[in-house]
Amino acid sequence: MTAIEELLRNNVKWRNEKERVQPGFFSALAKQQRPRFLWIGCSDSRVPANEIVDLPPGEVFVHRNIANLVVHSDLNCLSVLDYALNTLEISEVIVCGHYGCGGIAAGLRDDPSQSLVEHWVRHVRDISKFYREELDSQPCEVTRARRLCEINVAVQVVHLRQNPIMADITRRREVRVHGLIYDVADGLLHNLTHTVEGLRARDPSCRIGGK
Ligand code: CO
Numbered sequence: 167m168t169a170i171e172e173l174l175r176n177n178v179k180w181r182n183e184k185e186r187v188q189p190g191f192f193s194a195l196a197k198q199q200r201p202r203f204l205w206i207g208c209s210d211s212r213v214p215a216n217e218i219v220d221l222p223p224g225e226v227f228v229h230r231n232i233a234n235l236v237v238h239s240d241l242n243c244l245s246v247l248d249y250a251l252n253t254l255e256i257s258e259v260i261v262c263g264h265y266g267c268g269g270i271a272a273g274l275r276d277d278p279s280q281s282l283v284e285h286w287v288r289h290v291r292d293i294s295k296f297y298r299e300e301l302d303s304q305p306c307e308v309t310r311a312r313r314l315c316e317i318n319v320a321v322q323v324v325h326l327r328q329n330p331i332m333a334d335i336t337r338r339r340e341v342r343v344h345g346l347i348y349d350v351a352d353g354l355l356h357n358l359t360h361t362v363e364g365l366r367a368r369d370p371s372c373r374i375g376g377k
Contacts, residue, residue, distance in 0.1 A: 206246075
């Protein structure tokens with residue numbers, strides 16, 4: 167059996183089980199999607215959005231990229247954000263980072279690689295430079311990388327809150343932006359409210375923007 171044949175077989179099994187437990191599940195979903203959450207996460211294969219929060223298809227609108235970045239000029243991310251807020255009318259937005267993130271580790275390395283991905287990782291490198299003092303105060307490389315994973319989420323939350331699409335929608339209704347971090351080593355998600363608020367307290371430019 168080829169890899170794709172295996173996937174197709176798995177799909178039929180999964181689909182049949184879903185219909186057995188909840189008859190009409192797919193025909194109901196086909197009529198419309200009404201997700202409650204927008205998820206902006208890392209492309210890492212160990213952090214599948216729906217699965218780690220145990221939500222079925224139809225509940226999470228997802229955007230993923232290396233190191234879960236909200237880059238101001240990323241048309242892909244901006245389109246997802248615009249559609250999620252203005253068409254799907256989602257009110258809960260999540261930025262989810264994860265410990266052990268390869269993109270974050272690459273952004274911390276002193277010797278930038280020559281590969282294309284370095285162009286993307288440069289956003290992380292900029293954050294690591296900006297928060298160098300706090301990162302240098304960490305006792306070892308492991309905790310430094312973990313702390314940058316957290317700070318990166320907080321920075322992306324601030325980017326979202328300051329985004330013009332977000333600013334426009336929050337004049338009309340409430341949208342909440344949450345920063346979470348997932349530990350691939352134990353499968354647990356943690357709220358980063360403290361880190362986000364810490365960032366806002368320290369840096370005046372982070373205070374502008376919504377909730
Ligand atoms: Co990652």
